[in-house]
Amino acid sequence: MPRIVPPRKNPVVDMTAMCDVSFLLLTFFILTAKFKPQQAVAVDVPIAHSQKTFTDAITILVDKDGKAYISLKESQTRYAMIDELVTRFGDKYPNLKTLTDEQKKIFSLTDTWGTSIENTNTVLALPPNEFKAYQEKQMQGIPFDSLHSQIGDWVQAARYATDGNIKIAIKSDKNTSVSHVQQIVKSLTQRDIHRFLLITTLSGGGEGETPAEGGEPKTP
Amino acid sequence: MADIDTGGGGGHGKHGGGVRSKKMSTRVDLTPMVDLAFLLISFFMLTTTLNKPKAMELNMPKKVENEDEKQDVSECQVMSVLLDTLDQVWYYEGLQVAGLQKTTFAGDGGIRKQILKKITDVPKNCPPMRSGKPREAVILIKMLKGARYKNMVDILDEMDITGAKIYAIQDPDPLEEEAVANGGNARAVEERVSQ
Numbered sequence: 001m002p003r004i005v006p007p008r009k010n011p012v013v014d015m016t017a018m019c020d021v022s023f024l025l026l027t028f029f030i031l032t033a034k035f036k037p038q039q040a041v042a043v044d045v046p047i048a049h050s051q052k053t054f055t056d057a058i059t060i061l062v063d064k065d066g067k068a069y070i071s072l073k074e075s076q077t078r079y080a081m082i083d084e085l086v087t088r089f090g091d092k093y094p095n096l097k098t099l100t101d102e103q104k105k106i107f108s109l110t111d112t113w114g115t116s117i118e119n120t121n122t123v124l125a126l127p128p129n130e131f132k133a134y135q136e137k138q139m140q141g142i143p144f145d146s147l148h149s150q151i152g153d154w155v156q157a158a159r160y161a162t163d164g165n166i167k168i169a170i171k172s173d174k175n176t177s178v179s180h181v182q183q184i185v186k187s188l189t190q191r192d193i194h195r196f197l198l199i200t201t202l203s204g205g206g207e208g209e210t211p212a213e214g215g216e217p218k219t220p
Numbered sequence: 221m222a223d224i225d226t227g228g229g230g231g232h233g234k235h236g237g238g239v240r241s242k243k244m245s246t247r248v249d250l251t252p253m254v255d256l257a258f259l260l261i262s263f264f265m266l267t268t269t270l271n272k273p274k275a276m277e278l279n280m281p282k283k284v285e286n287e288d289e290k291q292d293v294s295e296c297q298v299m300s301v302l303l304d305t306l307d308q309v310w311y312y313e314g315l316q317v318a319g320l321q322k323t324t325f326a327g328d329g330g331i332r333k334q335i336l337k338k339i340t341d342v343p344k345n346c347p348p349m350r351s352g353k354p355r356e357a358v359i360l361i362k363m364l365k366g367a368r369y370k371n372m373v374d375i376l377d378e379m380d381i382t383g384a385k386i387y388a389i390q391d392p393d394p395l396e397e398e399a400v401a402n403g404g405n406a407r408a409v410e411e412r413v414s415q
Contacts, residue, residue, distance in 0.1 A: 050377065
């Protein structure tokens with residue numbers, strides 16, 4: 001009987017298939033990776049040890065001077081939001097009714113919005129280069145005093161646009177006076193919005209565990 | 221493994237004969253390429269997932285109109301924490317502003333120690349609630365005008381770290397403002413108010 005001789009195998013493994021797969025994955029990750037959007041507003045977020053992550057939130061940005069802006073990630077949601085704003089608050093702000101679809105489109109392509117509702121039409125009607133310059137430098141912030149909290153109107157519009165499935169995040173500079181943030185929170189609790197997310201960064205970067213000591217003392 | 225054959229070809233024989241090209245292997249070793257690809261994959265995976273913003277939750281209370289729903293809180297449970305404009309923390313227990321003391325956000329011996337002490341002390345020292353349950357510490361956070369947002373996040377973070385269950389953000393009353401402005405010399409303020 002002939003002995004069964006195991007066939008001699010070449011120890012060289014063909015890497016082509018593996019290479020294909022890995023490059024496919026690589027292309028996928030490169031294409032899906034999003035660049036950090038250029039921040040229209042410089043906000044230096046405070047440090048906290050909390051590690052909760054979140055998705056789908058309308059972010060209320062508050063900069064050092066207490067100016068407030070709103071920011072939404074998805075442009076479709078932004079379009080839905082301004083649509084809702086027009087239908088729900090069109091009577092309160094008559095100028096919204098004259099917004100064209102083109103202007104709403106421009107709005108939906110803008111990441112951060114910091115203009116009072118009254119001036120929305122004028123700003124959206126600006127020619128592209130002036131609009132860009134305005135967005136970069138001259139945003140006035142959205143008013144949020146307790147009587148006319150336009151931030152509240154925007155947030156409500158965003159909640160209508162997403163059937164209430166949106167979280168409200170507050171991203172404020174660490175040197176902002178806390179009264180600005182409190183006022184925004186107050187104006188939203190008046191509208192029965194009670195849950196907020198405060199955006200922070202992980203501790204360990206820069207000031208370390210005892211922020212109060214290492215921090216730069218600021219006397220207003 | 222490296223299968224690229226760099227042998228100098230068939231060679232042009234000096235001694236006559238036809239030019240015989242050596243059969244070259246067409247296999248290219250892809251291992252380093254795969255290594256590189258996986259390195260890049262891991263880089264992109266890590267950078268895309270690590271970049272998610274972090275957040276802490278803040279739940280504000282609803283307005284309670286119904287008297288029955290209001291919580292049964294005794295003076296003994298309460299500790300007030302005041303934040304001022306100079307990153308300092310002031311605290312006092314109960315309702316006596318006169319006991320106002322200054323501390324910091326430092327991890328050891330700062331406000332954290334005081335809160336932890338309060339949390340352990342309250343169930344021992346305070347009479348139980350009407351329902352018979354032991355009482356828990358209630359921390360009232362009051363931010364003075366001009367306090368930085370960072371301090372608010374810091375104190376909420378302390379609540380998270382110490383595990384304080386009941387805390388609320390309130391507006392400071394004028395007496396507290398004055399006491400902090402006087403550098404904690406609240407006794408004088410309180411005496412003047414009582415007169």
